[in-house]
Amino acid sequence: MLKKGILISVEGIDGSGKSTLAKNLAAQLQARGLPVLLTKEPGGTHLGQQLRTLLQERTVTIDPIAEFLLFAADRAQHFSQIVMPALAQNMVVISDRMADSSLAYQGYGRALDKDQITSINIWAMQGKQPDLTIFCDVPITVATERLRIRNLTLTSFEKEKTEFMERVLLGFNEIVKNRDNVLHIDGTKSQEDVAQTTYETVLEWLTKNQLL
DSSP states (O other), X not given: OOSSOEEEEEEOXXXXXXXXXXXXXXXXXXXXTOOEEEEETTTSSHHHHHHHHHHHSOSSOOOHHHHHHHHHHHHHHHIIIIIHHHHHTXXXXXXXXXXXXHIIIIIIISOOOHHHHHXXXXXXXXXXXXXXXXXXXXXXXXXXXXXXXXXXXXXXXXXXXXXHHHHHHHHHHHHHTTOTTEEEEETTSOHHHHHHHHHHXXXXXXXXXXXX
């Protein structure tokens, strides 16, 4: 049993493999007997699912500030309805994307005020920050090729130009480089290698911090 609820965010650019990583980590921790909730932003709630559709399948032009505020609205609902109640039940909450994504995509990618984004994220998240962030890092060329091979309809963000994604990836690296709660994963490796490395490192982190 866990001694308290644990919040883990999984971050990376589109095509980095973060969603697969999050699913594999959740399954491995559940297999070990830990109470796990796998969720995502946007789309972890009914409201979030509607906002996700609006943002990723947009049929109208959305102003960058409005874009961020829609993500913030999803995040506020997500924390109120899903994240905080699960943490109160001493669960491991694994979220596919969280506040760092807004800072990278809207702050660095769209060049919005990073301090404003940070302040609103703190408010939306009720002052709670991830205990651990897993950054799945891949070059843009690798991510783009994966999206091509996947052969699914691209979201509005996956359709962005390379220059935009370069700013986003730079943003992620700037965001995580000086934080001591970040697990940096080489996303170019096989799904099996990424899954095993992540699982072993998270277990080591839980044990080191006396959370098991």
